[in-house]
Amino acid sequence: MAILRGNAVVGQSGGPTAAINATLAGVIKGALTEKSGAIETLYGMRNGVQGLLTEDLVDLSAMFTKDSAFDEDKFELLKQTPAAALGSCRKKLPDPEKDPAFFDGLIEIFKRHNIRYFFYIGGNDSMDTVAKLTKYLATSDYEMRCVGVPKTIDNDLVGTDHTPGFGSAAKYIAATMQEIIRDCSVYKLPAVTIVEIMGRDAGWLTASAALTGRICGVKPDYVYLPERIFDADAFIEDVKRALETKFAVVIAVSEGVRFADGRYVGEGTQSGVADVFGHKYLAGTGKALEQMVKEKVGCKVRSVELNICQRCASHIASGTDIEESVRTGMTAAASAVNGATGVMVCAVRSEGDYSIDFETKEIASIANAIKTVPESYINEAGNDITDACIDYILPLIQGEVATKYEMGLPVHLTI
Amino acid sequence: MAILRGNAVVGQSGGPTAAINATLAGVIKGALTEKSGAIETLYGMRNGVQGLLTEDLVDLSAMFTKDSAFDEDKFELLKQTPAAALGSCRKKLPDPEKDPAFFDGLIEIFKRHNIRYFFYIGGNDSMDTVAKLTKYLATSDYEMRCVGVPKTIDNDLVGTDHTPGFGSAAKYIAATMQEIIRDCSVYKLPAVTIVEIMGRDAGWLTASAALTGRICGVKPDYVYLPERIFDADAFIEDVKRALETKFAVVIAVSEGVRFADGRYVGEGTQSGVADVFGHKYLAGTGKALEQMVKEKVGCKVRSVELNICQRCASHIASGTDIEESVRTGMTAAASAVNGATGVMVCAVRSEGDYSIDFETKEIASIANAIKTVPESYINEAGNDITDACIDYILPLIQGEVATKYEMGLPVHLTI
Numbered sequence: 019m020a021i022l023r024g025n026a027v028v029g030q031s032g033g034p035t036a037a038i039n040a041t042l043a044g045v046i047k048g049a050l051t052e053k054s055g056a057i058e059t060l061y062g063m064r065n066g067v068q069g070l071l072t073e074d075l076v077d078l079s080a081m082f083t084k085d086s087a088f089d090e091d092k093f094e095l096l097k098q099t100p101a102a103a104l105g106s107c108r109k110k111l112p113d114p115e116k117d118p119a120f121f122d123g124l125i126e127i128f129k130r131h132n133i134r135y136f137f138y139i140g141g142n143d144s145m146d147t148v149a150k151l152t153k154y155l156a157t158s159d160y161e162m163r164c165v166g167v168p169k170t171i172d173n174d175l176v177g178t179d180h181t182p183g184f185g186s187a188a189k190y191i192a193a194t195m196q197e198i199i200r201d202c203s204v205y206k207l208p209a210v211t212i213v214e215i216m217g218r219d220a221g222w223l224t225a226s227a228a229l230t231g232r233i234c235g236v237k238p239d240y241v242y243l244p245e246r247i248f249d250a251d252a253f254i255e256d257v258k259r260a261l262e263t264k265f266a267v268v269i270a271v272s273e274g275v276r277f278a279d280g281r282y283v284g285e286g287t288q289s290g291v292a293d294v295f296g297h298k299y300l301a302g303t304g305k306a307l308e309q310m311v312k313e314k315v316g317c318k319v320r321s322v323e324l325n326i327c328q329r330c331a332s333h334i335a336s337g338t339d340i341e342e343s344v345r346t347g348m349t350a351a352a353s354a355v356n357g358a359t360g361v362m363v364c365a366v367r368s369e370g371d372y373s374i375d376f377e378t379k380e381i382a383s384i385a386n387a388i389k390t391v392p393e394s395y396i397n398e399a400g401n402d403i404t405d406a407c408i409d410y411i412l413p414l415i416q417g418e419v420a421t422k423y424e425m426g427l428p429v430h431l432t433i
Numbered sequence: 434m435a436i437l438r439g440n441a442v443v444g445q446s447g448g449p450t451a452a453i454n455a456t457l458a459g460v461i462k463g464a465l466t467e468k469s470g471a472i473e474t475l476y477g478m479r480n481g482v483q484g485l486l487t488e489d490l491v492d493l494s495a496m497f498t499k500d501s502a503f504d505e506d507k508f509e510l511l512k513q514t515p516a517a518a519l520g521s522c523r524k525k526l527p528d529p530e531k532d533p534a535f536f537d538g539l540i541e542i543f544k545r546h547n548i549r550y551f552f553y554i555g556g557n558d559s560m561d562t563v564a565k566l567t568k569y570l571a572t573s574d575y576e577m578r579c580v581g582v583p584k585t586i587d588n589d590l591v592g593t594d595h596t597p598g599f600g601s602a603a604k605y606i607a608a609t610m611q612e613i614i615r616d617c618s619v620y621k622l623p624a625v626t627i628v629e630i631m632g633r634d635a636g637w638l639t640a641s642a643a644l645t646g647r648i649c650g651v652k653p654d655y656v657y658l659p660e661r662i663f664d665a666d667a668f669i670e671d672v673k674r675a676l677e678t679k680f681a682v683v684i685a686v687s688e689g690v691r692f693a694d695g696r697y698v699g700e701g702t703q704s705g706v707a708d709v710f711g712h713k714y715l716a717g718t719g720k721a722l723e724q725m726v727k728e729k730v731g732c733k734v735r736s737v738e739l740n741i742c743q744r745c746a747s748h749i750a751s752g753t754d755i756e757e758s759v760r761t762g763m764t765a766a767a768s769a770v771n772g773a774t775g776v777m778v779c780a781v782r783s784e785g786d787y788s789i790d791f792e793t794k795e796i797a798s799i800a801n802a803i804k805t806v807p808e809s810y811i812n813e814a815g816n817d818i819t820d821a822c823i824d825y826i827l828p829l830i831q832g833e834v835a836t837k838y839e840m841g842l843p844v845h846l847t848i
Contacts, residue, residue, distance in 0.1 A: 105619050105621065189841060189842075194742060204521040205480070320741075323737075326616050326737060327613070327737070329616065330615060418838055423833055426831045427607055427611055427645065
């Protein structure tokens with residue numbers, strides 16, 4: 019295949035993670051150190067396609083070159099920086115068949131900057147962007163290659179063993195659960211602590227809360243994933259049973275659990291909470307369960323929402339995740355130069371001892387699908403995970419990052 | 434002074450912190466390596482004085498001795514373990530003058546175990562326990578020495594430059610604020626994020642959120658401490674003003690801020706939220722401000738409650754805090770052997786470059802007083818801290834701990 023020479027553009031989209039910049043660092047390193055020299059200049063789009071449309075581009079080749087060589091120091095700092103350094107967006111592209119003019123406009127922009135490579139780091143919606151752009155390019159005579167680069171703490175992309183960003187979020191959650199269980203166990207008083215964890219449609223992050231059982235012997239007493247219907251009566255029975263043998267009961271629950279009728283537990287309608295304006299009060303799942311325990315059990319109860327720290331706590335990122343995120347980005351650059359387009363970079367796990375290889379898969383089969391936690395990873399009662407689930411997640415949180423600190427805090431890179 | 438020979442007992446009390454076990458490790462090391470041999474056996478009371486009353490004691494001398502020497506490995510693990518390893522309680526002792534029988538009972542227990550040294554690690558209430566016990570001992574012929582060992586993330590004890598545990602909580606808060614600000618700044622959309630921080634009576638922890646400004650240039654736009662009356666109108670004006678020049682506005686607020694009439698902002702009465710049973714819904718300060726912004730500003734708004742992670746996130750403890758916590762515990766053991774009683778170990782800061790010496794002060798003057806953030810540490814508008822405040826806190830978060838990990842998580846020690 020002839021070498022396609024020209025410039026490249028990379029963007030980040032969707033919710034930030036602790037590892038999305040490590041993936042960006044991988045794309046930059048892959049593009050700047052690629053042997054054939056096919057990629058002349060790598061641009062970054064600010065705020066994803068939103069910045070592409072306004073031609074708000076930053077010259078990453080210049081920024082990451084120092085004394086005519088790749089700037090390894092900046093590379094290391096970008097790897098340990100949380101959130102999307104290029105900025106993000108949540109823009110959904112139109113259907114190419116319904117709005118070809120939109121894509122004609124995009125191609126004019128690509129032509130103006132001689133952009134021949136398009137890398138887009140993101141989750142489901144971002145893969146949809148890559149799929150649509152690829153689809154349109156197939157009908158155009160402008161030669162350009164588009165590669166999707168996965169990221170999401172939710173681990174809900176199909177086609178790949180796991181997603182960059184998930185391992186770091188899982189490590190943060192497991193480490194924090196271990197600390198919270200210690201914290202809650204100091205008093206000789208019955209007390210229930212409910213920890214609400216992200217993941218509206220898939221329970222991967224909530225499942226990670228139970229890793230501690232394998233590692234250090236302490237674990238949440240129950241784990242409720244959105245893959246199972248939430249039964250309030252069974253939950254209260256679970257809590258009461260646990261309180262019979264111990265003081266501190268700790269529960270991990272997904273923000274996305276629903277009742278049998280489809281309502282989210284966190285909708286707050288259960289207790290009819292509303293403010294003076296009649297606005298329904300979205301209490302959150304943890305708060306809703308806290309109220310249930312208060313009313314039906316009556317002991318001390320508290321809820322903790324791990325909130326956005328789950329996706330931005332780069333100070334305790336997984337070494338495995340950060341290294342794989344870099345490799346994912348580098349694979350994207352290499353694959354595109356070698357001719358790949360309309361694909362996403364996917365992780366393939368080896369049999370036996372854990373190791374990961376990367377390959378590319380057709381993006382059309384990946385975009386807009388959701389990978390949930392399989393039945394075999396959840397116990398029969400629906401209140402815990404199985405050993406098979408721990409076997410799957412545990413390798414992803416291994417290893418620590420040698421974070422650079424200055425004046426007491428981790429150093430971040432601003433692009 | 435004659436050497437007082439006998440056994441010693443140490444307990445932990447009040448809310449757990451990331452450094453209270455480092456202080457315990459210091460007491461253990463101090464007692465077990467003390468040259469005169471005055472302390473024969475060191476016991477730990479489980480769940481503070483609650484365990485003392487039931488004689489639920491653990492032999493720490495045996496546990497921390499290996500091959501006839503002090504077990505440095507266990508010492509290191511205890512230092513990096515969050516929450517109170519001996520368990521805690523919130524028991525308040527009676528007044529010795531009103532209930533001398535209670536103290537007679539206590540002294541019988543001390544006699545039974547030949548306990549001559551009493552070390553109590555805790556905050557205000559724990560210092561009250563030490564003060565009462567000392568007061569009673571003065572009227573008794575049983576010779577025993579009582580030393581209070583400070584800990585509290587709130588930094589609200591008088592008599593000492595700062596409290597063990599505060600530096601680690603401050604470092605966690607500053608590092609997390611830095612990550613949250615990055616996370617919230619990725620979209621080009623007006624959005625307000627409110628971060629609720631612990632400290633009901635003193636704003637030290639909330640002030641720590643603003644350290645990032647000095648370190649990395651990004652900082653919360655406003656910081657509201659409980660030392661100032663919270664003015665809802667001024668707050669909304671602050672938010673609107675900030676949104677004129679930037680998209681992502683981030684606010685740090687103490688859980689303890691109150692309106693001019695004395696009501697906590699987090700009481701939730703402002704919006705009249707109540708559930709179907711008529712229970713007033715305690716939304717929390719962050720949630721209350723979130724509602725205010727939603728109603729009066731109308732942009733995207735989210736609140737984040739850092740919650741108990743502030744006091745148990747030992748994985749990002751301050752190296753300075755952990756080292757000083759150990760020294761605090763060691764000083765307690767040495768001071769008692771040297772004759773001190775009825776005192777608390779206090780930190781004294783040097784002039785010029787930061788360094789700390791320890792001395793003991795009469796506990797009666799310390800117990801039951803609260804050290805709040807002084808006026809000179811808060812700006813005139815009451816929505817930020819001053820340089821003097823940063824100068825005071827910044828040294829306390831310096832240095833990182835070389836945490837030992839196994840299978841991806843920090844290793845904790847169970848006593």
